[in-house]
Structure formats: structure tokens, C-alpha cells
Amino acid sequence: MASVPDLERRLARSGHLARLEESRTRPGAWTLYVDGTPQSHVDLEDPEWLGFEYVRRIGHAIDLVRPASEPITAVHLGGGAFTLPRYVIATRPGSRQQVVELESDLVDLVREHLPLPRGAQLRVRHGDAREVLAKLPAGLTGTVDIVVIDIFSGSRTPAHVTSAEFHGLVSPRLAPGGIVVVNVADGAGLAFARSQAATLSHVYEHVAIAADTGMLKGRRFGNVVMYASHDPLPFESMPRRLASDPAPAKLVEGAELTRFIAGAPVVTDATAIPSPPPSRSVFLSKR
Numbered sequence: 023m024a025s026v027p028d029l030e031r032r033l034a035r036s037g038h039l040a041r042l043e044e045s046r047t048r049p050g051a052w053t054l055y056v057d058g059t060p061q062s063h064v065d066l067e068d069p070e071w072l073g074f075e076y077v078r079r080i081g082h083a084i085d086l087v088r089p090a091s092e093p094i095t096a097v098h099l100g101g102g103a104f105t106l107p108r109y110v111i112a113t114r115p116g117s118r119q120q121v122v123e124l125e126s127d128l129v130d131l132v133r134e135h136l137p138l139p140r141g142a143q144l145r146v147r148h149g150d151a152r153e154v155l156a157k158l159p160a161g162l163t164g165t166v167d168i169v170v171i172d173i174f175s176g177s178r179t180p181a182h183v184t185s186a187e188f189h190g191l192v193s194p195r196l197a198p199g200g201i202v203v204v205n206v207a208d209g210a211g212l213a214f215a216r217s218q219a220a221t222l223s224h225v226y227e228h229v230a231i232a233a234d235t236g237m238l239k240g241r242r243f244g245n246v247v248m249y250a251s252h253d254p255l256p257f258e259s260m261p262r263r264l265a266s267d268p269a270p271a272k273l274v275e276g277a278e279l280t281r282f283i284a285g286a287p288v289v290t291d292a293t294a295i296p297s298p299p300p301s302r303s304v305f306l307s308k309r
Contacts, residue, residue: 050066056176062105076205080172084109087200097119099122106170170205181295207245210240219279229279234272
């Protein structure tokens with residue numbers, strides 16, 4: 023096993039410390055921490071196993087966007103430890119994937135210790151997600167089946183990837199029936215999450231969100247996964263999938279989503295702010 027220094031890397035762009043830690047109870051499973059925040063969980067022996075609650079909820083959208091096992095085109099904004107790209111490789115062989123990651127040092131750390139499967143059709147593009155998104159090849163316009171937006175600097179999502187203008191760059195990339203999935207972190211009151219749902223509803227015709235009931239009531243800090251598309255979401259089985267997860271969640275859409283948004287403002291570049299910081303105690307765990 024690599025020594026602790028080998029499993030850590032100071033990231034040049036942000037200055038955050040990235041660290042890989044192997045699970046004591048699940049050999050071959052690793053967690054990536056950035057600035058003390060758990061950002062990815064990878065099981066090298068079983069890439070179809072998604073350990074984090076919110077990642078499972080994104081995985082359901084990957085499962086439902088096209089018929090089972092059919093190759094897809096995916097764009098991941100935010101790489102982390104490549105948990106979801108590995109999941110696509112395992113569940114949809116032959117898929118084409120693009121991963122955009124700001125921190126080249128993080129990509130190097132992950133590839134050194136958690137290598138990707140050989141022969142995967144995956145390209146990593148280095149740089150700011152918004153800047154790279156605007157420069158993606160023309161062949162990815164109108165052809166992407168799923169865009170996963172899971173962008174964090176440490177424990178916060180930067181403001182410039184939360185606005186309607188940002189989604190104006192994402193939207194044209196979608197194929198018919200394509201889905202945008204956004205991981206939104208928020209705390210009590212859910213003001214940030216409500217404004218993100220309002221922003222998605224401004225750009226896309228069909229929007230739904232998923233979270234556990236305690237989170238939806240604004241009782242604690244956590245993740246709300248949001249789904250958006252220009253076309254009806256293929257989510258007939260999604261409520262059952264969410265309810266049967268180890269950490270059950272609820273799908274909110276239609277009139278219930280309208281009540282959740284409750285007049286929250288659409289975020290623009292002029293009004294965008296980063297996601298709220300969590301209490302450090304949120305991520306305390308036993309090692």
C-alpha cells in the first residue's frame with residue numbers, strides 16, 4: 023500500500039489538499055477528500071457500486087436516460103475520482119465520455135492510484151468547466167445524452183457555474199431526450215437549492231429534484247440532485263428506485279416542485295453566489 027504522503031497532493035490551482043483513503047471495511051474501495059470534504063467514493067473491484075447517496079441518485083438518471091446497456095455520450099463537469107465515468111464504462115460499454123476537471127494535479131493523483139479501465143473511450147479536458155464547455159467540439163452539440171454537473175472547489179460550488187447563462191452553454195449540447203443532472207449542496211432553508219431549481223426551470227422545460235424528506239424540509243445540510251431536460255424525463259421508475267435505495271429519497275416534480283421553488287429568483291451572472299459552506303462537523307467521520 024502506498025504511504026500517506028503518496029496518497030496526498032497539494033492542488034496547484036486551488037491550494038486545497040487532496041487525499042485518498044482506503045476503506046477499512048471494504049477493501050479496494052477508496053474515498054477522495056479535497057480540503058477535508060469527501061468528494062468521491064470508488065470501488066475498483068465493483069464500479070457499479072455507488073457508495074454516496076447523491077451519486078446513486080445521479081446513477082439512476084444514467085440508467086434511465088437510454089435503454090439498458092446502450093452506449094451513451096456523456097459529459098462530466100467535475101472529475102473527482104471518476105466514480106460516474108467508471109459506472110458508465112461498466113454499465114454501458116462503448117460509451118463516449120468527456121470529463122472536464124480544473125485540477126490537473128487531482129487527475130494525476132487519481133490515475134496513479136485508482137487507474138481507469140484500459141480501452142475506455144474517455145477524454146479528460148483540463149480547465150475551468152465553463153470555459154472548456156464553451157470550447158467543446160461542434161460534434162458534441164445536440165448529441166450528449168447526459169451532462170453531469172458536480173463542480174466543487176473544496177466544499178462549495180463556484181458562483182459562475184450556477185447561473186442561467188452557464189446553463190445556456192450546457193443546454194445546446196443535449197441530444198433529444200438528453201438529461202442534465204446537477205448536484206446541489208445546501209443547508210437549512212434551502213434558499214440556494216430553490217434558486218437553482220428556479221434557474222433550471224427557466225432554461226429547461228422539464229425539471230425534477232430528488233432528496234430525502236429531512237433535506238427537503240430544510241432541516242440539515244446535504245445534497246439535492248436536480249434533473250433537467252428539454253423533453254419529458256423518462257422517470258416512470260425513478261420514485262421506486264429512490265425509495266428502495268439504502269438512504270431513501272423522494273422525487274419532486276410538477277406542482278410540488280413549483281411549491282418548492284416558491285418564487286425563488288432565477289440566478290444570473292450578475293446575482294450568482296457560491297453554494298453555502300457546510301459546518302466542518304458535517305464531514306467528521308471515524309477512521
